[in-house]
Amino acid sequence: MATYGLVLTGGGARAAYQAGAIHALADLAGVRELPFRVLAGVSAGAINAAFLAAHADDFPRAARMLRDFWHRLTPDHVYRTDMPRLAAIGSSWLRDLSLGGLLGASPTNFLLDTAPLRGLLAERLPLTRIGEHLSTGRLRGLAVTATNYLTGTAVTFFEADADARPWVRSTRLGRRTKLRLEHVLASAAIPLFFPPVAIDGAYHGDGCVRMHAPMSPAIHLGADRLLAIGIRYARTGDQTLLLNDEARSDRLAVADIVGVLLNAVFLDSLEADLELLERINRTIAHVPLERHADIPGRLRAIPVLALQPSQDLGRMAVDQYDEFPRVVRYLLRGIGATGERGWDLLSYLAFEPGYVRRLLELGYSNVMARRDNLTAFLADL
Numbered sequence: 572m573a574t575y576g577l578v579l580t581g582g583g584a585r586a587a588y589q590a591g592a593i594h595a596l597a598d599l600a601g602v603r604e605l606p607f608r609v610l611a612g613v614s615a616g617a618i619n620a621a622f623l624a625a626h627a628d629d630f631p632r633a634a635r636m637l638r639d640f641w642h643r644l645t646p647d648h649v650y651r652t653d654m655p656r657l658a659a660i661g662s663s664w665l666r667d668l669s670l671g672g673l674l675g676a677s678p679t680n681f682l683l684d685t686a687p688l689r690g691l692l693a694e695r696l697p698l699t700r701i702g703e704h705l706s707t708g709r710l711r712g713l714a715v716t717a718t719n720y721l722t723g724t725a726v727t728f729f730e731a732d733a734d735a736r737p738w739v740r741s742t743r744l745g746r747r748t749k750l751r752l753e754h755v756l757a758s759a760a761i762p763l764f765f766p767p768v769a770i771d772g773a774y775h776g777d778g779c780v781r782m783h784a785p786m787s788p789a790i791h792l793g794a795d796r797l798l799a800i801g802i803r804y805a806r807t808g809d810q811t812l813l814l815n816d817e818a819r820s821d822r823l824a825v826a827d828i829v830g831v832l833l834n835a836v837f838l839d840s841l842e843a844d845l846e847l848l849e850r851i852n853r854t855i856a857h858v859p860l861e862r863h864a865d866i867p868g869r870l871r872a873i874p875v876l877a878l879q880p881s882q883d884l885g886r887m888a889v890d891q892y893d894e895f896p897r898v899v900r901y902l903l904r905g906i907g908a909t910g911e912r913g914w915d916l917l918s919y920l921a922f923e924p925g926y927v928r929r930l931l932e933l934g935y936s937n938v939m940a941r942r943d944n945l946t947a948f949l950a951d952l
Contacts (some may be wrong), residue, residue, distance in 0.1 A: 573951035574711060577607035578792025579616030580785050581839035583919030585802040585884045586615030587927040590935025592800050592878055593619065597634035599942055599949075605630045607798070608711040611727075611789040611900065612825075614837060615776040616637050616800075617715040617758035618692065621750070624713040625697045627689070627704040640695060641927050644882040648691050649922045650683035650765070652896040656815045661683065661902070667706055680765040682902070683920075689756060698750055701730055713750060714788035716743075716778035717757035719769055725781040728754045728770075735792050742781060745791055761919060762836070780838045784844045790873060797875040799845065800934075803838040804883040827841020830885070830915030837919075845877050876948045881937050884930065888918035891926045 579589050594941055600606050605627040612620025619637060632818025646652055663679035704710040719726050725743035729735065730750045738745040748754070748837035757768035767774040773890035779785075820827075855863070855872045861873070892900065893909025899920075903909075908916050918926075938945065 573792050573796045574609060574856065575607045575664075575749060575798045576609035576611065576792070576950070577620070578788035578789050578797055578841075579610075579612045580618050580779065580799070580800040580801050580837070580841050581613060581619070581759065582779065582833070583613030584616055584888075584921045584927060585837075585918055586619055586921075586932065587930040588614060588880055589619050589643045589645075590637045590886060591931035591936075592639045592938045593632045594624070594931070594933075595935040595938035596798075596945070597631045597857070598792045599652075599938070599945055600630065600952065601665055602630060602952060604628060604709055605633065606896055606949065608709070609714075609789045609792045609794040610710070610712070611714040611716075611785065611792070613716045613758060613782050615759045615783050617755050617778065618696075620713060621696055621698060621701075621715065621755050624710060625700045627700075627709040633789070635658075637849070638931060642924070643762050644895055644922050645924060646899060646920075646922045647687060649688045650685050651687060652899055654898045655952065656684050657898050658916060667740050672844065680763075682764050685756070685760070689752065692755065696755065698752065698755075701750060702798060705730070705732060710720040712792035713795075713876055714745070714792060715750065715754050715758045715774035716782045716788060717754065717760075717768075718778055718782070718784070719771045720774045720776055722773070723777060723781060725783075726775065727782075727791075728745075729792060729854070738791055743784065743787070747790060748893065757903060762922065779838065779840060783840050784847075785846050786848060786873075786875070787841055792901050795871070795873060797848075797873055798948065799841060799875065799877045801838075801841040801879045801927050802875060802884055803841070803842065804880045824911030824913060826903065826906045826916045828907035829906065833919055834885070834915055841877070845875065848873060849873055850901040874948070877942065878941070880933060881940075882933060884933075885915040885918045887929055887933075888926055889914045891917060891921045891923050892908075894923045895921070922942055 610620040610624050622637050623633055712735055714727050714729040716727045727745040728748045753768050753770050758778040760776040763778050767776045852872045907913055
C-alpha cells in the first residue's frame with residue numbers, strides 16, 4: 572500500500588478552507604482510520620494537521636470535529652479583543668517608536684495577544700495521543716514547521732517512526748522532538764500580529780516566513796504520494812492582466828502593503844514547490860527503471876495532487892470588516908483597513924463565523940467538484 576501524505580499550508584483564518592476540504596475528503600474516502608499516515612502542517616495548517624494526527628483513529632469523526640472547531644470560532648477565541656489589552660500593546664509600540672528606546676525597549680513585539688488561542692488549543696488538541704497512533708502504525712509521522720527568528724531558519728519539528736531521520740539544508744532543517752503546544756502555536760504565529768513563541772531558548776514564528784519547500788517534510792517522513800491543500804486562488808493570465816489594468820488608487824494604506832507582504836509569505840511557496848516536484852517527476856520518468864538506484868540524492872517520483880480554492884479568499888473577506896470587534900476595527904482602521912480596502916490583511920484575521928462558514932462551504936464544494944480526480948488518486952488506499 573502507498574503511504575499517503577497530507578500537506579497543509581495556511582495563513583490565519585484562511586485555513587478554515589482546509590477544514591471544509593478535509594470534511595469532504597472524509598466523506599469521499601469512506602475509511603475509518605486516517606488515510607494519510609504522514610501529516611505536514613505549516614502556519615495555521617499546523618493546527619489542522621495536529622488535530623488530524625491526534626484523532627487518527629477515526630477520520631470521519633476527526634473531520635467533523637475539525638469543521639465544528641472552525642465553525643464555532645470567533646475573534647475572541649483567537650486573540651484578546653478588550654480595550655485595556657489592545658491599548659496596552661499600542662502604548663508599548665508608541666513608546667518604543669517615539670522615544671527611540673530612551674526608557675528601554677519593551678518586550679512587546681506583536682499587535683494581538685493570542686492567549687485565548689493557547690487556552691483553546693490546550694483544551695481541544697490532545698497531542699499526547701500522537702504517540703499512541705505512532706505505536707499502533709496509524710501514523711508514520713507529524714511535522715510542523717516554524718521560523719527561528721534568531722537564525723532565519725525554517726525548523727521542522729517532527730514526531731515520527733524510528734526510521735525517520737533529521738535533515739539539514741541551507742535554510743531549513745528537520746528536528747525530531749516530542750511535539751508540544753508551543754510548536755503548533757509557533758508555526759501559526761502570524762509575523763508582527765501574533766506573539767513569537769519561545770522554543771528551546773529561541774523565539775519562533777510563522778513557518779511560512781522561511782519555508783519554501785512545504786512538501787519536503789512529508790517526503791522526509793516517508794510519504795510516497797502527496798495531497799496538498801493550499802489557500803491560494805490561482806488566477807488565469809487574463810484575470811491578472813484585467814486586475815492590473817483596473818487597479819487604481821490615489822493613496823496607499825499601510826494595510827495594503829501589509830496585505831501584499833502577508834500574501835508573499837503565505838501564498839507563493841506551495842505552487843513553487845509543486846512545480847519543482849513535478850519537474851523532478853518528469854525527469855525521473857525518462858530514467859530507465861533499472862538505473863533509478865543510481866539517481867543522486869535518492870530522488871524518487873512522488874505523485875502529487877494539489878487542491879486550491881476556486882475563489883479569491885481575500886476578496887471573500889471584503890464584507891467582514893463590520894463584523895470585527897469594535898476595538899479591533901479601531902486598530903485596523905488606523906492602518907487603513909476599512910473593508911473597502913485592505914481586505915487581504917483582513918482575511919488573515921477574520922475569524923468571524925460568517926467568513927469562516929463561507930470558507931468551510933467552499934472547501935467542501937471544491938473537493939466534491941474534483942471527486943473523480945481524488946477517487947483515482949486515493950485508489951491505493
